Amino acid sequence: xxxxxxxxxxxxxxxxxxxxxxxxxxxxxxxxxxxxxxxxxxxxxxxxxxxxxxxxxxxxxxxxxxxxxxxxxxxxxxxxxxxxxxxxxxxxxxxxxxxxxxxxxxxxxxxxxxxxxxxxxxxxxxxxxxxxxxxxxxxxxxxxxxxxxx
Amino acid sequence: xxxxxxxxxxxxxxxxxxxxxxxxxxxxxxxxxxxxxxxxxxxxxxxxxxxxxxxxxxxxxxxxxxxxxxxxxxxxxxxxxxxxxxxxxxxxxxxxxxxxxxxxxxxxxxxxxxxxxxxxxxxxxxxxxxxxxxxxxxxxxxxxxxxxxxxxxxxxxxxxxxxxxxxxxxxxxxxxxxxxxxxxxxxxxxxxxxxxxxxxxxxxxxxxxxxxxxxxxxxxxxxxxxxxxxxxxxxxxxxxxxxxxxxxxxxxxxxxxxxxxxxxxxxxxxxx
Numbered sequence: 001x002x003x004x005x006x007x008x009x010x011x012x013x014x015x016x017x018x019x020x021x022x023x024x025x026x027x028x029x030x031x032x033x034x035x036x037x038x039x040x041x042x043x044x045x046x047x048x049x050x051x052x053x054x055x056x057x058x059x060x061x062x063x064x065x066x067x068x069x070x071x072x073x074x075x076x077x078x079x080x081x082x083x084x085x086x087x088x089x090x091x092x093x094x095x096x097x098x099x100x101x102x103x104x105x106x107x108x109x110x111x112x113x114x115x116x117x118x119x120x121x122x123x124x125x126x127x128x129x130x131x132x133x134x135x136x137x138x139x140x141x142x143x144x145x146x147x148x149x150x
Numbered sequence: 151x152x153x154x155x156x157x158x159x160x161x162x163x164x165x166x167x168x169x170x171x172x173x174x175x176x177x178x179x180x181x182x183x184x185x186x187x188x189x190x191x192x193x194x195x196x197x198x199x200x201x202x203x204x205x206x207x208x209x210x211x212x213x214x215x216x217x218x219x220x221x222x223x224x225x226x227x228x229x230x231x232x233x234x235x236x237x238x239x240x241x242x243x244x245x246x247x248x249x250x251x252x253x254x255x256x257x258x259x260x261x262x263x264x265x266x267x268x269x270x271x272x273x274x275x276x277x278x279x280x281x282x283x284x285x286x287x288x289x290x291x292x293x294x295x296x297x298x299x300x301x302x303x304x305x306x307x308x309x310x311x312x313x314x315x316x317x318x319x320x321x322x323x324x325x326x327x328x329x330x331x332x333x334x335x336x337x338x339x340x341x342x343x344x345x346x347x348x349x350x351x352x353x354x355x356x357x358x359x360x361x362x363x364x365x366x367x368x369x370x371x372x373x374x375x376x377x378x379x380x381x382x383x384x385x386x387x388x389x390x391x392x393x394x395x396x397x398x399x400x401x402x403x404x405x406x407x408x409x410x411x412x413x414x415x416x417x418x419x420x421x422x
Contacts, residue, residue, distance in 0.1 A: 120274070
């Protein structure tokens, strides 16, 4: 587990540096200003990953990561404003861009499978995504309207 | 997996290439153009996945880099989830207030069956269509179908087809349609924000990212609702499929193909 922890820290560190530089170029947040926020996010990840290892049961580590993140930043938590202020410097999309760059490189190996799919599968796949997206949006629209939130 | 995880940080070639992609795509920035009544948004992450995919076919990326990239996606998504967590936290009061909408819109995922299954059957697909349309086919659902029908079943091939499409083009496709639909239809951006959480971190980031680019004033609410909905989809999606989605798909498939089954029975009878 210590070996894993070391590897997590190194990889999250590398990922963090890439994201901070993207954050700088794309969203004009000077890298130094976003370092505390990135360190907080990496810390949340590590705590969540460790909880996932320690706590028995089949709950995935990302669930713990999400819970730790929400707990630290909810308004009733003392010091949450510090967490929120610093992590606000790290743009969500600046984290998404490197993920998708790695994903593009990784999915190259699925490309041959993709080419074999055929046009009918691709049409159905698009309908599946549009279906779930529009279905959820319609229900949300009705309920949010009913509640008077929008 | 744990064995493989060691020493991936030493793959400097991979990290340098990703850094190059990130710097290039962020420098290009977000661009948008109008198509009829809606807006198509091109985000840096969409170029990033396409450039990454393109580089796979050049000598720059070898099999090793492609394999090493996988654990970094997992850790990157973990970091994204931590960020989503601290976006949700401050908005927790609003999220609790919008709780009914958040919970009920999960049932909207079933709409995929009503929309896509008739089209799949119309296109002549057989039982593959059950695997294809019962859900958005992320990892838990692939597991469910494999468990129930087996890897080499038509249903298994169907779910794999959608899974592969989602893996390769899911984020690009969701990013494009969410911005377009939110600017074209009269539905509120916050409704689409909730719809963005379909149980995949990268698809959620692409869909909600497009929404933020189109409606910058609503950034905090869009991301908080999308993140909360995505966590909800992750935790409830599988049960939704087991207890409602898959049985409904089976029934609806039988309903849609009843005429064909009748006529094939008739043919047998006439033949006999």
